[in-house]
Amino acid sequence: MTTRDTGTEQLIKDTAKHVFFKEGRLHATTQDIADAAGVNRTLVNYYFRSKDALIKQVYEEGMDDLDNRLTQVMYSNLPFREKMENFIDLFMAESMEYPYQEAFLITEMNMNSNLHHKADMTEKVEYLSQQIQKEMDEGRLEKMNPIHFAMNMFSMMIYPLIMKPMYKQFYNLSDEEFTKLMLERKEITCKMLFGN
Amino acid sequence: MTTRDTGTEQLIKDTAKHVFFKEGRLHATTQDIADAAGVNRTLVNYYFRSKDALIKQVYEEGMDDLDNRLTQVMYSNLPFREKMENFIDLFMAESMEYPYQEAFLITEMNMNSNLHHKADMTEKVEYLSQQIQKEMDEGRLEKMNPIHFAMNMFSMMIYPLIMKPMYKQFYNLSDEEFTKLMLERKEITCKMLFGN
DNA sequence: TTAAAGTTTAACATTTTTGTCAAACAAAAA
DNA sequence: TTTTTGTTTGACAAAAATGTTAAACTTTAA
Incomplete structure (x- = not known):
């Protein structure tokens, strides 16, 4: 599957880093991150499969x-x-x-x-x-x-x-x-x- | 209600401090804490009413x-x-x-x-x-x-x-x-x- | 010894968080 | 334009975490 690159994957990851690394909200939920990124929470699973996988990448x-x-x-x-x-x-x-x-x-x-x-x-x-x-x-x-x-x-x-x-x-x-x-x-x- | 002081309340609080302050498991659950203390999780609510209240005290x-x-x-x-x-x-x-x-x-x-x-x-x-x-x-x-x-x-x-x-x-x-x-x-x- | 009162437990209920799926949507290719 | 394909969304399902209750248990005191 060739990706179309809407920037959403990067946005989610960057926002996660913002929430964790900059705001220090170390137990933020995927909803928190999605909200901060202004995207639907489901996209976290679409791009990263699971919260653990996102955390692991971060x-x-x-x-x-x-x-x-x-x-x-x-x-x-x-x-x-x-x-x-x-x-x-x-x-x-x-x-x-x-x-x-x-x-x-x-x-x-x-x-x-x-x-x-x-x-x-x-x-x-x-x-x-x-x-x-x-x-x-x-x-x-x-x-x-x-x-x-x-x-x-x-x-x-x-x-x-x-x-x-x-x-x-x-x-x-x-x-x-x-x-x-x-x-x-x-x-x-x-x-x-x-x-x- | 005059308390009988089985030491359980203190044990839970001390264990919470142990988990948070010593082990650095900053998003431990009430179950984690109860397990570490060797008590039934319900006692957290019995003594502290809610997780938030316990956290607040700690x-x-x-x-x-x-x-x-x-x-x-x-x-x-x-x-x-x-x-x-x-x-x-x-x-x-x-x-x-x-x-x-x-x-x-x-x-x-x-x-x-x-x-x-x-x-x-x-x-x-x-x-x-x-x-x-x-x-x-x-x-x-x-x-x-x-x-x-x-x-x-x-x-x-x-x-x-x-x-x-x-x-x-x-x-x-x-x-x-x-x-x-x-x-x-x-x-x-x-x-x-x-x-x- | 029995009644009263606090403590502990297990089963259940609720809430929160995470994960899945099909349908709607949008962009690129045919 | 239509088809294809990748993206986004909302509804739903599952899992995890928290909270509640009644009954069992233990201790104390009547």
Whole structure:
């Protein structure tokens, strides 16, 4: 069957990502998604067969996207610090668009540890660790297990975005004020990681 | 009706927290919770009337707990750094027990922004900001918007715990290795915050 | 020991969510 | 234009999740 491509399949998938990754409504129904997309719910089944299948696709593409972002930066030929600055720029831009992407992936792993196949990032992750280790060996970074450097970086970039509703409430912030703070964090994160 | 206190009500609530806060199964059903507690599902309705009511209680107690942890530390009479060291100890211990507590709260806020009453932490949060500001004014901390200091601290403590399934997969870690890393993070977090 | 009152259970009812199918519709090809 | 084929829709069916009730059970106190 040769498809006619009305864009509906993509629209549904994009809307699902919007609902899950951007709005953080992690237990949205297919009806919620169809409504948000402005299409008949049946189309979810027509294009994806089942809700699980849609979720699975969203999950895998979320994982692939994560993988790609890592790859894209890891293998560039820049000095480590610039490389990380680029990475933080790129990653924070995407995370501001889709703050709940990683949270969605984790929730899925926690709910359906069976359904999803494990991503093998060993090689990539090891390469990153080696680069971090080298910086430490050569005295440009505080010595510690390289995994902590990575954890620190991801934590400082993503967590405040996930916690947005709480920070807004506790600190009485408008959306604009919050966004401004997040933009400041690119530099702050970098400074923290490299000790200025 | 004078209650006989078989401990069942508490058991259900505790189990709900276990499932939501510890296992991160954010869309568990009442049946899931009843099974985990080893009780008949009907008891959820007997003691809590509805699933929503149970969720609401879990949410409010989660918020209260967060509030208490903040209070407990904010108003002690220690030098700022020691105060923060205590806080990190306390907070990380609880977060290792219940890594998804804040994620649950946020997801609830995103799903039912109406259902839950807003917590007013303004006073507490302002007091914390003032203390941070003072440290900056007196040159013991890098100058920045105090909210960033708080964000950095919470991020570095909590986010790696939430991402445990991913870190375990990417870095091929056992539970024991992961726990060891998390314990190391108490000191690392502190060092990062205070620039050693 | 028996009556009263709270607790637990199983069967049933309702609601919500998901899935299926045939008919209506729209676009491309014959 | 008509036919073909893929798309969309609404009605219906099935499954999953939640809620209700009456009866069984347990504990306490009369």
